[in-house]
Amino acid sequence: MASPVFRLYDTMSRQVEEVTPLEPDHLRMYTCGPTVYNVAHIGNFHTFLTSDLIVRTAQALGWRVSHVSNITDVGHLTESDVSDGSEDRMAKGLHSKEGSAFANVWDLADHYASLYKEDSRRLNLLEPMVRPRATQHIREQILAAEKLVKNGHAYETPTGVYFSVKSFKGYGKLSGNKDQESLKRAVRNVVTDDNKRHPADFALWKKDDKHLMQWYSPFGWGFPGWHLECTVMAQTYLGETIDLHAGGEDLVFPHHECEIAQSECLTGKPFCNHWVHTRFLQVEGEKMSKSEGNFYSVRDLVDEMGADPLAVRYALIAGVYGKPMNFTLQGLRDAAGNIERFQQCDAWAVKALAKGPFGPDELGPTLDGLYEECLVAMCDDLNTAVALAKALEGTRAILREGEAMSKASAASARAFLDKTNGLLGIVRPESPGCTPKAPGVDEGRILALIEERGEAKKGRDFARADAIRSQLESEGIELRDGPEGTTWRRRV
Numbered sequence: 001m002a003s004p005v006f007r008l009y010d011t012m013s014r015q016v017e018e019v020t021p022l023e024p025d026h027l028r029m030y031t032c033g034p035t036v037y038n039v040a041h042i043g044n045f046h047t048f049l050t051s052d053l054i055v056r057t058a059q060a061l062g063w064r065v066s067h068v069s070n071i072t073d074v075g076h077l078t079e080s081d082v083s084d085g086s087e088d089r090m091a092k093g094l095h096s097k098e099g100s101a102f103a104n105v106w107d108l109a110d111h112y113a114s115l116y117k118e119d120s121r122r123l124n125l126l127e128p129m130v131r132p133r134a135t136q137h138i139r140e141q142i143l144a145a146e147k148l149v150k151n152g153h154a155y156e157t158p159t160g161v162y163f164s165v166k167s168f169k170g171y172g173k174l175s176g177n178k179d180q181e182s183l184k185r186a187v188r189n190v191v192t193d194d195n196k197r198h199p200a201d202f203a204l205w206k207k208d209d210k211h212l213m214q215w216y217s218p219f220g221w222g223f224p225g226w227h228l229e230c231t232v233m234a235q236t237y238l239g240e241t242i243d244l245h246a247g248g249e250d251l252v253f254p255h256h257e258c259e260i261a262q263s264e265c266l267t268g269k270p271f272c273n274h275w276v277h278t279r280f281l282q283v284e285g286e287k288m289s290k291s292e293g294n295f296y297s298v299r300d301l302v303d304e305m306g307a308d309p310l311a312v313r314y315a316l317i318a319g320v321y322g323k324p325m326n327f328t329l330q331g332l333r334d335a336a337g338n339i340e341r342f343q344q345c346d347a348w349a350v351k352a353l354a355k356g357p358f359g360p361d362e363l364g365p366t367l368d369g370l371y372e373e374c375l376v377a378m379c380d381d382l383n384t385a386v387a388l389a390k391a392l393e394g395t396r397a398i399l400r401e402g403e404a405m406s407k408a409s410a411a412s413a414r415a416f417l418d419k420t421n422g423l424l425g426i427v428r429p430e431s432p433g434c435t436p437k438a439p440g441v442d443e444g445r446i447l448a449l450i451e452e453r454g455e456a457k458k459g460r461d462f463a464r465a466d467a468i469r470s471q472l473e474s475e476g477i478e479l480r481d482g483p484e485g486t487t488w489r490r491r492v
């Protein structure tokens with residue numbers, strides 16, 4: 001079968017378009033990463049998973065992918081900060097209850113950056129080619145601000161250096177925000193300064209010699225504006241024109257609009273050919289918020305509630321990225337059941353490959369067809385709902401074939417599971433950190449009880465074996481007997 005055409009919705013053209021890398025079969029893409037002032041939540045990961053699925057789909061088509069995803073470790077104003085005129089996000093993190101554990105903002109950034117990377121690994125996100133940090137690219141940001149001043153797109157005032165939105169006629173082309181009123185709502189990183197030429201002019205450099213994080217520049221001590229970091233990091237690693245840029249829907253305006261303005265005024269060339277934005281994740285039908293009690297990080301679900309990280313991944317990709325997605329604990333439980341099916345199939349296939357009978361391949365053609373349908377669905381604007389349904393249909397075929405499948409069927413099952421894992425990342429963890437830890441659980445004791453139960457079964461003392469299972473069940477620990485022995489997990 002010829003490779004399907006990879007199509008994604010493009011926020012700029014407002015239609016589903018073919019993804020056409022400038023260099024054939026080499027996708028150069030950039031994803032805006034998290035601000036590391038606290039733990040990334042599952043909404044953030046829903047967006048990062050969209051990028052991961054784009055990378056995986058492109059790779060499944062045989063493309064090379066250069067994926068850059070940054071870490072924002074410089075503080076930037078949040079909307080509420082603008083109105084109360086106070087701290088930026090990093091400072092806020094440091095002054096929070098959790099922040100008091102850190103000596104300084106740099107340590108705080110390191111800590112949350114490493115938690116973010118750990119959670120990314122647990123959710124089976126592929127490691128990007130580069131994960132640059134904004135603080136490692138201050139020099140490039142200063143040079144970019146200087147260049148924009150020199151070529152007339154930016155100007156200096158007593159409080160900073162501002163990009164002049166009127167100097168770029170394409171301003172507003174991504175978001176459609178061209179009228180004065182909506183431009184005034186360009187809240188994040190817009191500073192009130194009477195010397196600004198237009199209210200929507202945004203900061204490239206803020207002068208502030210009192211700030212927690214500051215660098216010296218030709219404009220004096222201060223720190224860069226938020227939008228500039230992504231422009232320089234994308235261009236440093238991927239070139240002046242990139243193929244695809246991704247992020248959550250809130251970044252369309254002002255962040256990405258401002259990135260386009262800066263980048264195109266720096267180079268005179270188009271900045272990016274395809275814009276992909278993920279709609280926001282809700283939890284149990286509500287906006288996620290700490291006060292509503294529906295705010296989850298990956299570690300809440302995995303470490304506190306004992307969920308399998310792959311089930312979290314499954315639940316987060318079950319909804320298509322282009323529609324608002326509702327994450328529920330019931331959805332997570334369903335996902336856990338589906339992950340177990342993949343793992344059951346995998347275990348049976350491994351066993352049958354080694355010890356199964358010789359005989360015809362009963363699975364190959366069915367599974368090949370299902371994988372093709374899975375890939376076609378992913379190429380159709382990342383239709384994960386259909387892709388996952390096709391992958392599950394594959395598990396049903398394998399489970400029907402049974403534990404005693406032939407070696408040839410097992411080889412087809414393994415090939416299907418490998419390809420499905422490559423495309424969706426839901427069959428097996430790609431790094432060891434994926435195993436959930438259950439809090440407050442004495443794993444040694446559970447393992448000893450599992451062993452005792454095994455011995456009891458061997459000695460035909462089924463009453464004792466059942467009693468052990470019931471005891472653990474009453475503690476919320478579920479036992480699973482599989483071909484590789486007995487495993488345990490904490491019920492969500």
Ligand code: AMP
Pocket residue numbers: 032033034035036042043044045046047247248249250251278279280281282288
């Ligand atoms: P931040 O750390 O706030 O810069 O966010 C990192 C990424 O997560 C950005 O692409 C945001 O658009 C995205 N994001 C934030 N909240 C959500 C949410 N509830 N659902 C999906 N994506 C989100």
Ligand code: ZN
Pocket residue numbers: 031032033230255
């Ligand atoms: Zn960005």
